[in-house]
Each structure stands twice: as structure tokens, then as C-alpha cells.
Amino acid sequence: MDDINNSANPSTDVRQNGSEEVIIDVLDDHWVPIDLRNIHKKAYTPQVISIGSLHHGKGKYELKGMQKQKKRYKHKYIERKGNEKWEEMKFYIKSKEKEIRNCYEQPSLLKSDPFVDMILDDAVFIIELFLRNYHKVADFLLEKPRYKNTIKRDLQLLENQLPYFVLLELYRSATNGFDFCRYIGSSSTDPPFLHISCNFFGYKSYDISKMDGFNVKHFTDLRRYFLIEDHPMSKIQDVDLPMSKTQYKVVDLPCATKLDASGVRFKLNKNKGALNEDCLLDLNFDNGRKRGLKWSCIKLQLPFCKKYELQIPRITVNDRTEPLIRNVMALEQCHYPKETHVCNYIAFMDFLINTEKDADLLIEKGIIVNCLGENKAIAKMFNSFCLQTSTSPSCFFDMAKELKEHCDSRYHKAKATLKSVYFSNPWKGTGTVVGIIILLLTFVITLYSIMRFMRTN
Missing domain, CATH: 1.20.5 (Single alpha-helices involved in coiled-coils or other helix-helix interfaces)
Known part of the structure; x- marks a missing residue:
């Protein structure tokens, strides 16, 4: 257990409380800053199930109703494993109570025993739910898409988390010698917890062997990992900066319709990002330098025939998209201030989508799949994402600079006008x-x- 605890505490902050030192794990704070929460409270608030201490006991009817399902899962677990295993798991949480409490920015008012019971009930509910989903056990919470999708949403909210090391240790205890597959008549053993987590949230492709160096903090952190997976992160190093670091942030970029008018064509990225929406950050600007007409062994570059393409992965926007993105952005604001890769991507898209016409263009190209209704809702959503947020030096900086120079060029504007007027079809x-x-x-x-x-x- 010690190695798990050490890996879960890569950075700490010591605060004085009277004569006692309280160690706060600054990377595991499950809390959204008040200025972000005030912009869109619903995006950070669980709708059907509360996990952890921050929303425990809140008055929402749906949250109280799900407490019955937690008790149902608890009884099923005790029936299979017995009270002895339950007490063993409770003892583990009791031994880690102070460490778990310190993972939350806002202290819980619950006393020791109720706090331990709450953490255990929530952990067992998640473990049971993931196993039932993985083994396709009949359960109405999983068979009804409305319930399952809302639970998925709630389990990825920043303020609705359990420390991952707690779930991991309890899962190891829960599945030790436990043949869950008897429900379907299979003798196979249960997979790693990370595997059933990815399976539940529907990550389309994942290789947990590549995640050995990644210390998962909670499910919001796991969502961020897959959004930035295989993405070429910013290579800017402090020692190599010839100018101030803020100058590497994207602060100006023409909108999609202006870029289109200057000859930039928007295209759906056919790489991994387009096929797997877990990775959205695979943007690429093809400026035509690698194109040309091949005559024998000679490659000719014809400037007038160059195609300039901004390739963007597909993003499907539905009623769960905004909460998930906002919570990942809040996580980066609090815990990855120098690596705000998702915030940088959203800022880039915010520049592209200024008006409904910009959204229309990206939807027409298949880059955005709109499941919200009117296209103006897409523009409104992206325009509000970056309020009260800051970004780090962006790996999209060079791309944005090149796009702006292209858009400002009179030659490219004239060429684009000529093409649109005389060669549009x-x-x-x-x-x-x-x-x-x-x-x-x-x-x-x-x-x-x-x-x-x-x-x-």
C-alpha cells in the first residue's frame, strides 16, 4: 500500500492548523474555483449521483434517490464476500482517513465513522458498477441509456471524485478470489481496474501498458489523459525562450469564415483524432509545401495551385460535452497551470468560432457534429468556455501565427477571391x-x- 500512497502524493502543501501541521495534496484537490463555477454552476454539479464529500447529503431529490442504489450494491457485495471482507475494507479506509480528507479542498463536516462509511459505499458502488458493465450483468442502471450516460457524466466531474488510489486498493481487495464472472458462466478473471474504468467510460482505444508512468488522480484526470494522448505537447522550454513566455500564447487568430475567405480550406482530420474522439488535439495546418506535380523525378511547386488546409479532428457536441470539457479545463487551471493543453485547444477553437456562420462552416465540413439543435448554440458554448481561464504557452502558437499571416496576405485574398468567383465549380x-x-x-x-x-x- 505504501507504493500506492507515495505515487498518489507527488506534490504537497503544508498548512498550519493550530499546533498541528495538515498536509494538503495540492494535486488531488477535488474543487472548482468559485469564479469558474459561477459561470455555469450546472456543469460542475452532479445530476443523479454524488461521490465523495463535496456534494454528499445535498438536497437534490435525484442524488438522494441514488443512495438506495448504493445500498443495493453494498448488500450484493456483502452477500458474495461476507462481512469480514467488508470490515477489512472499512479498516483500510479508516487507516487512510486523514489522507483522504486532505484530498478535498473543502473539509467534510462528517465525523469519522460516517465519513468512512460514505467513502466505502461510494467506492463499492463504482467498483460494482464497472464490473457489472464489463461483464454485461443485467442491471437497470446500465440497460437504460439515460441513467448510464448521466452517471458517466457525474463520475467525471471534478467535485465528484474519490482519490484513485482508494478505488485501486479496494478493487484489489474486492476481486481477490472473487469470481464475478459466475453471473455469465465464465471462468475468466477480472481485468485491471484501469481497464474496466476505460471500458465503462467508452474510451474507444486505449493501451494501459502505455500508462505505466501516468499516476491517475481521479476520473477527471483520466479523461484529460485521453484527450491529450499522443498529442505533440509544447516543446517550448524556459531556457530557450528568445522572448517573453506570454508571447507563445495564442492571442490572435482569424475566425473560420475569414480564413475560408483567404483560401484556407477546413478538412476533417483523418488521423487517429478523427476516428477516436477521445483525442481532440491533433490539429494540423497543411500549407502545401509538401504538395506538387510530379513530372518524372521532378516535383514542381505551382503557387497558384497550392491548397492550404486546416485539418481538425471531429468533435461531437451533445448535452454532456460542455460539462466534461469545463471540468477538464477546471482541472488544468488548478493542477496543470503550465500544461493547459485542453484549455489551449479550446482557446484555439474559440478564435475560430466567433459567430453562427463560423459554426455553420465547421459543421458543413463534418468537423463539428451538432446534437444540440441550432448552430448558434455551438458558437455560444465555445465563446463562453474561456471566461475566467488562463492558458500556458501553446503548441498551436506557430500554427496560429502562420494562419494569421496567410489571412493578412493580399495575394492569398486575391487568389481566393479569383477562385471563388471564376473557379468555384x-x-x-x-x-x-x-x-x-x-x-x-x-x-x-x-x-x-x-x-x-x-x-x-
Whole structure:
């Protein structure tokens, strides 16, 4: 257990409480800053189930109703494992009570025994739910998409978490010698907790062997991991900065319609990000430098024929998208202030989407899948994401700079206008070419006639 506890406490802050020193784990604070919460309280508040101490005992009817399901899971567990195993798990939580309490910014008013019971009930509910989902055990919480999707949402809220090391240790205890698969007549053993966690949340592709160096703090942290997985993070190093660090933040970028008017085409990224929406940060600007016409072994670059493409992974926007993104952003604001990769991505998208027309363009290109209704809701959502947030130096800085220079170029604007007016479709293009040929022929014939007239005179 000691190795788990050590890995769960990479950074600490010591605060004085009278004569006693209280160690606060600054990386595991499950708390949303008040300025962020005031912008959209509902996005940070559980709808059907409370986990941990911050929302425990709140007056919401749905939260109290789910307490019955926690008791149902508790009784099922005791039936299978017995009271002895239950007491063993309770003893473990009791031994870690101070450490668990210190993981929450706001101290719980519960006394020791009720606090330990609350943590154990919540942990067993999560473990049972994940196992039932993995082994496809019949359960109405999983069979009804409305319940399952809302529980998924609630379990990824920053203020609705248990420390991951507690879940991991209790899972090891719960599955030791326990054949959960008897429900489906299988003799297979239960997989690692990280595996059933990813399975429950529906991460489409994951390799837990690659996560050996990643210390999961809680489920919000796990969601962030998959959003930035395999993403080329900012390579800016403090010692290498030729100018102030703030100058590497994206502070100006033309909106999507302006970029489109300057000849930048928006395209759905066909790499991993587009196929797996867990990874949204795989943006790429293809400026045409690698393109060209191949004649034998010679590659010719024709400036007028270059295509400039901003490739963006698909993002499906539904009623759960905003809460999940806001909670990951809140996590970065509190615990990853120098690595705000998701915040940087959202800021980039916020610049692109200023108005409903910008949203229309990205939806038309298949980059945004709108499940909210009117397209103006997309613009409103992205425009509000970055309020009261700050960003770190962004790996999108060079891309944004290049896009702005492209948009400001008179040459690119003229070329884009020419293409849109005279070459917007094959018929217009053909007509334009035929017209140019006729004009050239007319010019040649006229010139020939003038020269002939001059010779005869």
C-alpha cells in the first residue's frame, strides 16, 4: 500500500492548523474555483449521483434517490464476500482517513465513522458498477441509456471524485478470489481496474501498458489523459525562450469564415483524432509545401495551385460535452497551470468560432457534429468556455501565427477571391478558361491584323 500512497502524493502543501501541521495534496484537490463555477454552476454539479464529500447529503431529490442504489450494491457485495471482507475494507479506509480528507479542498463536516462509511459505499458502488458493465450483468442502471450516460457524466466531474488510489486498493481487495464472472458462466478473471474504468467510460482505444508512468488522480484526470494522448505537447522550454513566455500564447487568430475567405480550406482530420474522439488535439495546418506535380523525378511547386488546409479532428457536441470539457479545463487551471493543453485547444477553437456562420462552416465540413439543435448554440458554448481561464504557452502558437499571416496576405485574398468567383465549380472554371482562350485568340488576331495593315501601308 505504501507504493500506492507515495505515487498518489507527488506534490504537497503544508498548512498550519493550530499546533498541528495538515498536509494538503495540492494535486488531488477535488474543487472548482468559485469564479469558474459561477459561470455555469450546472456543469460542475452532479445530476443523479454524488461521490465523495463535496456534494454528499445535498438536497437534490435525484442524488438522494441514488443512495438506495448504493445500498443495493453494498448488500450484493456483502452477500458474495461476507462481512469480514467488508470490515477489512472499512479498516483500510479508516487507516487512510486523514489522507483522504486532505484530498478535498473543502473539509467534510462528517465525523469519522460516517465519513468512512460514505467513502466505502461510494467506492463499492463504482467498483460494482464497472464490473457489472464489463461483464454485461443485467442491471437497470446500465440497460437504460439515460441513467448510464448521466452517471458517466457525474463520475467525471471534478467535485465528484474519490482519490484513485482508494478505488485501486479496494478493487484489489474486492476481486481477490472473487469470481464475478459466475453471473455469465465464465471462468475468466477480472481485468485491471484501469481497464474496466476505460471500458465503462467508452474510451474507444486505449493501451494501459502505455500508462505505466501516468499516476491517475481521479476520473477527471483520466479523461484529460485521453484527450491529450499522443498529442505533440509544447516543446517550448524556459531556457530557450528568445522572448517573453506570454508571447507563445495564442492571442490572435482569424475566425473560420475569414480564413475560408483567404483560401484556407477546413478538412476533417483523418488521423487517429478523427476516428477516436477521445483525442481532440491533433490539429494540423497543411500549407502545401509538401504538395506538387510530379513530372518524372521532378516535383514542381505551382503557387497558384497550392491548397492550404486546416485539418481538425471531429468533435461531437451533445448535452454532456460542455460539462466534461469545463471540468477538464477546471482541472488544468488548478493542477496543470503550465500544461493547459485542453484549455489551449479550446482557446484555439474559440478564435475560430466567433459567430453562427463560423459554426455553420465547421459543421458543413463534418468537423463539428451538432446534437444540440441550432448552430448558434455551438458558437455560444465555445465563446463562453474561456471566461475566467488562463492558458500556458501553446503548441498551436506557430500554427496560429502562420494562419494569421496567410489571412493578412493580399495575394492569398486575391487568389481566393479569383477562385471563388471564376473557379468555384467545374462549369465556371471551364467557362473562365474558354473565355481566356477566346480573349487571347482575339488579341492575337487583332495584333496580326494591325501588323499586316502597317506592312501594306
